[in-house]
Amino acid sequence: MLVIADLLNQLEAELKKTIIERHLVNPLMIGVRTGGVWVAEQIHQRLQITDPLGLLDITFYRDDFSQIGVNPNVRPSQLPAQVDGRDIILIDDVFYTGRTIRAALNEIFDYGRPNQVVLGVLIERDGRQIPLNPDCVGASITLNKGQRIKLTGPTPLAIEIQTLTVAA
Amino acid sequence: MNDNLQLNSEGKLKHFLSIEGLPKELLTEILDVAESFVSMTDQQIKKVPLLRGKTIVNLFFENSTRTRTTFELAAKRLSADVLSMSIATSSTSKGESLLDTIRNLEAMFVDMFVVRHAISGAAHFIAQQTAPHISVINAGDGQHAHPTQAMLDMFTIRQIKKDFSNLRVAIIGDILHSRVARSQIQALNTLGVPEVRVIAPKTLLPAHVESLGVSVSHDLNAGLKDVDVVIMLRLQKERMTSALLPSESEYFKCFGLTEEKLKIAKPDAIVMHPGPINRGVEIESKVADGPQSVILKQVSNGIAIRMAIMAMAMQKQGIM
Numbered sequence: 001m002l003v004i005a006d007l008l009n010q011l012e013a014e015l016k017k018t019i020i021e022r023h024l025v026n027p028l029m030i031g032v033r034t035g036g037v038w039v040a041e042q043i044h045q046r047l048q049i050t051d052p053l054g055l056l057d058i059t060f061y062r063d064d065f066s067q068i069g070v071n072p073n074v075r076p077s078q079l080p081a082q083v084d085g086r087d088i089i090l091i092d093d094v095f096y097t098g099r100t101i102r103a104a105l106n107e108i109f110d111y112g113r114p115n116q117v118v119l120g121v122l123i124e125r126d127g128r129q130i131p132l133n134p135d136c137v138g139a140s141i142t143l144n145k146g147q148r149i150k151l152t153g154p155t156p157l158a159i160e161i162q163t164l165t166v167a168a
Numbered sequence: 169m170n171d172n173l174q175l176n177s178e179g180k181l182k183h184f185l186s187i188e189g190l191p192k193e194l195l196t197e198i199l200d201v202a203e204s205f206v207s208m209t210d211q212q213i214k215k216v217p218l219l220r221g222k223t224i225v226n227l228f229f230e231n232s233t234r235t236r237t238t239f240e241l242a243a244k245r246l247s248a249d250v251l252s253m254s255i256a257t258s259s260t261s262k263g264e265s266l267l268d269t270i271r272n273l274e275a276m277f278v279d280m281f282v283v284r285h286a287i288s289g290a291a292h293f294i295a296q297q298t299a300p301h302i303s304v305i306n307a308g309d310g311q312h313a314h315p316t317q318a319m320l321d322m323f324t325i326r327q328i329k330k331d332f333s334n335l336r337v338a339i340i341g342d343i344l345h346s347r348v349a350r351s352q353i354q355a356l357n358t359l360g361v362p363e364v365r366v367i368a369p370k371t372l373l374p375a376h377v378e379s380l381g382v383s384v385s386h387d388l389n390a391g392l393k394d395v396d397v398v399i400m401l402r403l404q405k406e407r408m409t410s411a412l413l414p415s416e417s418e419y420f421k422c423f424g425l426t427e428e429k430l431k432i433a434k435p436d437a438i439v440m441h442p443g444p445i446n447r448g449v450e451i452e453s454k455v456a457d458g459p460q461s462v463i464l465k466q467v468s469n470g471i472a473i474r475m476a477i478m479a480m481a482m483q484k485q486g487i488m
């Protein structure tokens with residue numbers, strides 16, 4: 001039911017519209033590791049963005065450090081030196097509780113003060129826990145209890161809805 | 169020493185007291201996490217919120233500038249509240265016991281102690297005695313261990329040489345008094361360095377040094393051959409209680425690293441020193457400031473490695 005090409009097309013179209021509406025000038029695209037980077041690589045190419053893609057690892061900004069600790073797979077974030085005054089397109093794969101984007105915004109703002117940030121996600125699903133919303137989405141879906149979205153990649157980029165079998 | 173004290177029930181880092189007893193995977197994890205902290209210097213705001221609201225006390229019973237300041241900076245970059253105490257100038261000089269000092273600080277809701285002490289085993293003792301939610305990091309105890317220094321050295325070696333599995337490393341100088349050397353040897357062996365050499369006069373080597381897993385040489389020229397990493401140690405005159413050396417100039421002549429002698433090592437060999445350096449005693453200025461020296465890189469890396477160790481030791485403490 002979810003076709004990756006359709007989702008990318010829709011996200012690309014919405015971003016193009018938003019770039020015009022919000023007057024984004026020479027935008028800087030940043031992908032959130034890991035899935036967000038895979039999506040961003042594709043969109044970055046489609047929108048022909050000149051600056052190299054920025055990579056964000058939010059491990060040190062997560063709000064569940066005291067429960068899960070440091071993810072040993074953490075890798076350095078790679079953002080261009082200048083974030084001040086830039087128009088940023090932030091890309092993630094799935095928008096769920098909103099906590100990842102909260103962490104990502106905090107990290108970006110430690111690099112500088114962007115002019116504006118637009119959030120694009122491949123899929124928006126239900127389950128918001130904080131008052132944040134994406135600006136551009138490939139699709140919005142509602143999942144049943146026990147279902148989750150799994151993105152694999154980077155090539156080929158694929159998506160599936162998994163149903164977890166939970167013991168009663 | 170009981171090294172399980174360092175790990176919690178899930179095998180995660182709880183205290184960092186000694187390299188001994190820590191598995192290769194954990195040391196590698198520390199190096200990996202530290203790598204992400206290095207790039208943080210690109211941020212305008214050089215801080216991450218990991219240890220926000222945590223209180224860290226640097227307990228320095230022995231003088232130190234580099235170690236104390238890098239621990240302090242590391243804690244601040246993790247957003248912890250940090251207090252540095254030089255105990256030589258505080259209550260212990262009025263007769264308060266070590267345990268009483270610890271109990272008093274615990275009553276101030278401290279989450280971590282970073283301990284430097286002239287007596288071997290001091291950090292270990294505090295880790296055994298302190299409240300269960302508190303983590304202890306050893307910042308150097310007597311002649312026993314200086315594990316964060318060893319880890320920042322491993323980090324620097326990996327940064328430049330990429331891989332441990334084909335390296336020859338020489339550690340030169342006052343091995344006898346050096347807690348740094350002991351921790352370095354353990355770390356190098358754990359991480360799979362095939363050959364670790366120690367080069368020193370007989371009087372500056374501990375008995376049975378070979379049992380640490382090193383080869384021994386008393387000749388600098390022979391020992392430096394084909395070496396990838398040269399680690400110089402400071403001559404610890406303050407710990408020498410008897411006449412172990414004829415004179416400093418004699419020592420420099422035999423074991424001091426000069427440009428000429430460095431040529432014996434591989435052309436791309438790096439020169440390391442944990443500091444503070446005694447110019448003209450164990451190392452020539454031209455070498456210390458030369459292109460093969462990574463001494464200041466070691467200092468910068470000290471912040472990232474201490475951030476990684478502190479963050480990893482503090483994880484899950486909230487719900488244990």
